[in-house]
Every structure is written in structure tokens, then in C-alpha cells.
Amino acid sequence: MEKGEVEEKVMPSPVISSSSSSISSSGSSSHDTISLASNHDDGHNNGSPSPHNQDYIVVSFSPNDPENPYNWSMKKKSLLLLCATLTCLNSTMGSTIASANLFPLLAAEFNVPAGPQSVLPASLYLIGFCFGPIIFAPLSENYGRKPILVTGFLLFVASTAGASVAPTWWSFLLMRFLCGTFGSPPLSVFGGVIADCFEEEVQRGRMLMVWSAATFIGPLGAPVLGGFVGGVLGWRWVFWIALIFAGVTLASVLVIPETLASKILKRKAERMNKEEPGREDGRRYVSPAELSQKSVLVTLKTTLLRPLELLCGEMVVILTSLYIGFIYSVFYMMVQMYHAIFVGVYGFSPGVSGLMFTIIGLGTIIGCFICWWCDPITLRLSAKHPTKRAEYLRLPLACIGGPFFVISILWIGLSARSDVHWAVPLVATVPYGIAYNIMWVAMINYVADAYGIYSASALAALGTTRSIAGALLPLAIEDMLQALGIAKSCALLAGISAVLAAVPFCFVAYGDKIRAASKFSAALKSDRRQEEGALARVTSHLSAV
Template identity: 35%
Template sequence: MNDEDRDIVRAERDADPERFRNYFREPANEEAESVRSSGSSSTHDAPPSSRRTASMASRTFTRTSTQIEDNFMHYLDRHPTAIQRMQDHRLQHSQTVGSSKRAPVDTSQLPSFGGNKPYPPPLPPSEDYVVEFDGHDDPRHAMNWPTNKKLYVSAILIFDSLAATFASSVFSPAATFVEEEFGKSREVVVLCTSLFVLGYAIGPSIFAPMSELYGRKTPIVIAAFAFGIFNIGVAVAKDYQTLILCRFFAGLFGSCPLAVVAAVFADMYSNQYRGVAVTAFSGTVFNGPFMAPFIGGFIAKSYLGWRWCAYIPAFMGFTAGTLALLYQEESYGPVILVSKASELRRLTRNWGIHAKQEEVEVDLQELAVKNIARPLRILFTEPIVLLITIYMSFLYGLLYLSLTAYGIVFNQIYGFSLGVSGLPYFGLIVGVGIGIVLNLIDVPRYTKKLAANDNIPVPEWRLPIAMVGGITFTIGLFWFGWTAKASIPWIVPTLAGIFIGFGLFTVFLGCLNYIIDAYLMLAASAIAANTIMRSLAGAIFPLFATYMFDGIGIDWGMTLLGCFAALFIPMPFIFYFFGKRIRARSKFAPAPDIEKDKEKRRDEEESGGGGGSS
């Protein structure tokens, strides 16, 4: 870990010292020992009267401190979210691009103050002027919004995400018409999908830090309208170069909700409900690409024509942007405090009042480190992140490769018309739906298990559903490949889609949650690396799909993919049984569950040793 990584770990510790007290036991003890030794030394050298006074003062201070701590802990017991929110905001600020400490300003290089005025004296400590939330009930805080407000904001964001993922695959059934109009081969037309998904790989590096600097609403609104504009560009394109260029930028701006929406849910929902919201959002991310071929096929072959496969996502983007502009309020705590500070400055005319976020300065070097260098370093030095990223990239690539496979099977083998050939995608949608339901059913059990473990997450608890999903996904691939024959009813390979969809969703969500729980304060960097790699896989897989299926057929092509999927089946099992040992050797994974086990063993050894000596 370098200095930047240690800064984040230190900020996490400072934000939640109770949760991470075991990591920093030695320095804390050394400091306490130093205080005790210096205190005892000074007391020993002092005269008796001074020692008595010091002793009385110490007892008085101890009683007062204890009383204050008791009152504070009582308050936290009654309002457990109060400290958590303060902790979240401190940590958010520490991880914001541009929030690191700056070198001292060289005053000799400053311009004159003007008007023959000397520079005024420095203000009192800036912390006195920093605005905060007004307790745990502050209505400005997104977690205190009314439930109906949270729900309609969530609906807007999920619709925005649906527009982006829907657009990623809606051109798949229109490929034939694009080939005819622009005189391009099928392999070249596949770039319409690949370049769109390539935009997914680049966009998060722009919109994630933007949401930390300017809040969640600004990038979502800007990206939604830009997404709509570039889809209009696709719809009116006069040449193929314009079409694929606009598709790329539509994907880049379409990646914004995929990168930011989960953060908005973290702003609005407590741990008790966040899992439900993220599961619903993840289901939309998967079902969007599966719904689009069905709708796009009917649009492309109708009197509207293939260009309306771009107009529809454009209108969805404009609608999402308008709804977000009118009804979505800012949910990011540090930016909410900026508006509060601005209001207080205007009302009080005290220009020193400010929010912590206003101290942030954008630094391109820091931007590169936090959004590119650190994610890649974690990716290639952490076996957990590397292996899970490879697995998830394979899954994400197959998600978009299935667009080609389903088109060949139901359009060419079974002879379905363009729109009807999209109906079998509902097998995949049903599979994802089953995965969503099972995850939602599991949320209360996981919440109780977490509470029983002092709210310390054990990452391996996330993996059982991924174990099942990996097996069903592999079965689905073999099933689909060897039943996609004209002599076998079309419903048989369609039903295989239930297994594929269920496996895709459960493995993806289980592995993603495993990374989040394992890396905690560095999870954003780990997920950033994961997002870049899987988006690249999603862009690359469709490029070789046609060559593979034309060369060895659907049966052997899906068998090859099924064999690769089978190689990944043991991975969740390995991490479930040995993940704790691997994390114990990690430089980046904090492993609070491991520290808790060590603490428990130390207590048992101490109690055992004490019993033996007596």
C-alpha cells in the first residue's frame, strides 16, 4: 500500500474507530503507554500536595469524561444512525478527488491585496466555520427523506438505467437493415454493440469522480440529455462512421447511471433496505439488454424502420433527464452541506461559513491515481479481485454474445421472424427474475446474521448463491447448445435461458457483494477495475461470436463456452472455504472478521492462562 492507500485506510479508521479498533491496537497502546509513563513520571517528581491535587483532578476528569461518554453512548444507542452518517460523510470527503492535503502556499508569490490594503489576519480555525447536519433527524439528509420521495427518486434512476442498458442491445435485431443501407458486413455491423459497451468501460472514470465533486444529480442529468442527443445522432446518421461514433458516445454517457445510481442508493437507504434497492437496480441492468431485442425486432421490421431503434432510447433518455431535473434532489451529503453553507452565508453575511466539500481542489494527478492507477494495482496484485474480475468479465461477455447466439438459433434455425425471434429472451428474463426474488428473500436472513456478528461482514456469506448460480449457468449453456436444433421444439432451448439468466444474475451479484465486503474502504477502486475489465469483455465477445458459431456451429460453440464456465465453478467454493486465509495475506483487504477472530482467541487464551495461574 502506498501513501494514498494509507490515507483512505486512516480516514476509514478515523471515521469509525469502534469498528476498526483492533487494527490499530499497537499504536494506540503505545500512545497510551507514553501518556501513562509521562504522567506517572511527572507525578512521582512532584511534591505530595501536587500529587494529591493531580490525583483529585484526574479522578474528577475521569468521572466527567465517563459521564459524557455514557451520555453520548446512550444517545447513540437511541439513535444509531447519527454517528454512522457523520462517519460516512467524513469518509466520503476523504476519498473525494482533490481532497488530499495541499502543499503550503508560498506567500511571497501572492499578488497584492489591492486598494493599498494589507492582507487581513488569518481566520480562526476553519473547523469552527464548517457546517454539519443537524443531528440524525435533519430533514436535509437523504436518509431522512419520506419513503414516497425515496421511491420515486429510485424509480427515476432505475428507468434511467433501463434506458442505458436497453440501448446497448436494441440494435442487434436491426443489424440486417443496417448492413443493407450502408453496405457493411455483419461482422462490421457488430461494432454498433461493441463500441456502445466500450463506452461503458470509459464512462465510469469520468462520472464517478464527477459525482463526488459536484453531487449525484448533476452528472445524471447531463449524461441523460447527452445520451439522448447522441442517440438522435445515431437515428439521423447519413454514413456508418457517424453511426458508430455516436453509438460509442451514447454508451459513454449511458454508463453514468450504471456508475452513480448505486451510490445514490447508498445515500438514501440504510443497510436494512439498501440490499433490496441494489438488487432491483441490478435486475434492471441485466433485463434491459434481454428486453431490447424483442422490442427492437418489431420496431425494425415495422413501417417505423430501424432508425427508430435509436429514437426510442433517445426519448427514454430525454424523459429520464427531464424527470431527474425536475424531481430528483441532491442526495450526496457533502454537496447538500454546500447548499446549506451557501444559504447561511447569504443570510448571515458571514463569508467564512463553508462546507468541507468547498475545500476540495481538483488535481489531475490525483484523479489519475484514484481512478486508474490504484484500481489497476489492486486488480493485478490481489488474487481475489483478479480471479473474480476474470469470472465476471466472462459472464458479462456472454451476456452480449448471447445476442448473436439467440439470433442464429431462433432466426436461422427455427425460422422465426425478426420480432418473434426476440420472444425467447423472456427465458433469460424469467431466470433473472427468479434470481432477484431469491436475493430479496435472503435479505432478512443476511441482516439478522450480520447483526448477530456485531455488524461485521463476513464476505464469504455472499458466496453460496453464487455457488449455485455457477452450476446452473453452466448447465444452461450445455442445454442451450445441444437442444438448439430444428428437430427439437423451440421451447426447449428457450427454457435453458432460465438457467442461464439465473446463473448470470446470481453469480454476478454474489461476486460483486463479495468484493465490496472484502475490501470495504477500497471497494470503489476494486469495483472500478472490475467495471473496466468486464465492459471490455462485453465489447470484445460479440466481435468473435459470428466467426465462432459459423465455424464450429452453435452446439460446439456453446459447448466450448460451457467448458470455460465449468472451469469457473470451483472458484466460489474455493473462496468460500479458503477466502479468509487469502484475505489475511492481503495488503488491501482489511478483514474485520479475521481481526474479530484473533481478538476472540486472545481473550480465550488470556482467560485460560488466568485460570491456570490461579
């Protein structure tokens, strides 16, 4: 590469030159910064400072740099994971807090007839989930994780407060939609936060698994809260308790550190410029992201369209979205199904029915242990198949979980009869939770590994389709139960699940070819090669400082 190309890469307008004063007096090690050195001179400087005689030092992480999230202590990372878990519990708990167990109280308050409207509080919340990830997740990749999380959660708390005092049915539904929208960032952005902090793929997968478990447990506890607290204190107290929980969690969100490396390096460069203000323009140090900085409009266009581009053009994302979108919608159908089974068939109270639904959480916990125990096995499999490492590292569990998911749905539906003891369909809840968890974790980790630094956008694409399915398909559950009954409804869901269970098998067989044929993946690889090559060429003209 010619010098002019190096200079254009670093700063598109003026020529960049070096001087003997490029060594930082602030004590930066040679591993922290690199200084551009060029002999170009336009002959008009005459020794006076000008934009054509500037020395830019590119700030980077040194080995074992304490500012690098990969090098943070396990205690600090664990606190981040705790914050991620709490915020996701808040967000997902809100999705079922106004479910079938609470609707009779809402109907009495707002004079709402029974029927499809009983699903609207949950569906509108999930529609909010559709819009949130596609906006917030890609913005977090450019402007940092913390600003997006803090802003979103503050508005989530405000919307929850609005729902608790809503005077009309339609104002209540509006607040539900806003709660879903502003409660959605943790579900996609925290996936990026975990990827920012955990470099080793097995450890990262385990942390994503623990975080994902919160997305299962949250919706399980809300029907219990609605069934018991709502019946004694009224439905508004259910939301006030949720508001208190959100307020406590907000404190942890406000104190979390930024984890996005490009944002940390930018702040580091700004700090070093303040400590050593030797230049007229005040930009002696720059972060790597500033070397190719784009306008705000271009950045917004790129980042907001990226999830849609992934969703429309990436076969891995398309097939995974179809699969997890359907199993997610089945989960919310099961909320209604359990009410029909344990209240309608067995005559339990709404609170007890919600308590029985939480047994899925036991299956989720067991699923986490299974995923953890299988890590060494999948590592050996991926080592034997290096060209399909991504597939064999993540997908074997999804291949096992799919058939068990189908069996558990059939078990629940076929045993839910008055002449069969209520414990029989209840026991089926455990394998259902296990299968749901291991499929979800495996597919999410597979996509996160496949798209690296763009994992937040890929997860946003998955989150959008998942929420659309979760919002729309459960609207049909009441009519389906009336037309088909519990057994046939479950058989229909099991049949569709059986067809979609072929997705992970398809990836195992053809995943490497699918990724190789992907235009987006090819462009990512090309960009990485160009960036690596450009960095190598630039550093050949650089002097370490």
C-alpha cells in the same frame, strides 16, 4: 495531538482561534455544527479582524437530520430508485438495440457486408462503457452524483439523436461509441447513489438487486424493438423511439436530489455562510471535506486512477472482474446465439427470436425473489461466522448460481437441434436468467460492501473490465458458430464458466485472508482509524455550538 497539529488539520495556513461569537444565530443545533476553540494568539491582532483570528465551525448532520440521505422518506428513496431503474433501462437497452435483428436493415442502408462487422454496433457501444465508468464514477465521489448523471445523460440523449440521423456507417458507429460512453454513468454512479441513501446492509442489498435487474431487462427488450419496429417502420424509427424514451427519462434525472453527503454538507456550509455573513473571508462555516481539501489536479489524479489501482492491486476486484466479465460477454454472445438458434435452426422471424430472448427476464425476476427470500438465511450464516460476515452475507447465492449457469448453457446448446422441439432450449432460458441474476447481484453486493465509500470506483473497475469483455469476446461468436456449431460453442462457454465458478467458493474459503493481505484495504482501514482518531483529538479541542 498538539494545538498546532489541530490547526494545521483544519486550515494549513493561518492559526485558528475562537471567539464568543461562534454560536450561530441561524438556529443551528448543537448536533449540526462544532466550533474550533484554541487559545493560541500571535500577539499581533490588537482586536482587529485578520486571517489569524477566525472561527471555523464544522458542519455535520444532526440525528434525524432531514438533509441526511439516510433519513429521507422511503417515498423519496423509491423515486430515486425509479429514476435509477429508468436511466439504466435506457443505457442497457442501447447496448442491444442494433443487434443481429436490426443488422440486416443497417447493412442494406450502408452497404455493409455480413460477418464480424455485424457485432460492431454493440461492441463499440460496450467499448464506450469501458471509458465511462472509469472517469465518471470516481468523479462522482468528489464532485457529487447529480452533476455527473445530468451531464452524462444529456450527452447520451444527444448521441442517440445523432445515431438516428447518421448519414454513413462510420458516423453511425461513432455515435454508438459516444452513446455507450455517455450512457455509462448510471451503471456505476447509481450504485453509489443507492449506497448513499440506504444505510442498513440488507436493505441496501435489496435495493441494489432491484436496480441491477434493470441492467438485465434493458438489453432484453431492445432486440424485440429492433425485430418488430425495424421490420415495419425502418431502423431509424427504432432509434427515434429510443430517443423519445430517453427524453422522458431525462426529466427524472434533472430533478433528482444530490445524495453525496460531502457535497450536501458543503452546500449547507455555503448556505449558512450566506445567511450569516459575519466574516471578511465569507467562510465562517466549513464542511468536513474542506478540512482536507486538495487541489483540483491532485483530486483528479487520485480519483481517476483509483479504479485502475483497485483493478490492478485488489485480488477481490481482479477475480470478480474476470468472473462477471466473462458471464457478461456470454450474455451478449447469447443475443447472437438465440438468433442462430431460433432463426437459423427453427425458422422464426427476427422479431419472434428477440421475443423469445426476453424469457431471460422471467428468470431475472424469479432470481430477485430468490435473493429476497434468502436474506434471512444468509444473515444467520453471517452471524455464525463473524470473521467472514462479508462472505457469508453475499456469496452463498453466487456459489449456487455458478453451477446452474453452466448447466443452463449446456442445456441450451445441446437441445438446439431441428429434431428437438423449440420449447426445450427456450425453457432453459429461465434457469439461465435466474443463475445470471443471482450471481451478478451477489458479486456486485460483495464488492460494494467491501469498499464502502469507494464502492463507485470499485464498481467502475468491474464495469470497465466487464465492458471490455462484452465488447471483444462477442466479436468471435460468428466465427465460433461456423467452426464449432451451436452445441460445441455452448460446451466451450460452459467449460470456461465452470472454471470461473470457483471464484465465489474461493472467496468464501479465503476471502477474509485475501482482504487482510490487501494493501489497499489496509490503507483504507488505516485512513479510517486516523480520521477517527484525528476527529476524536480535534473534538477534544472543540466546543459544541
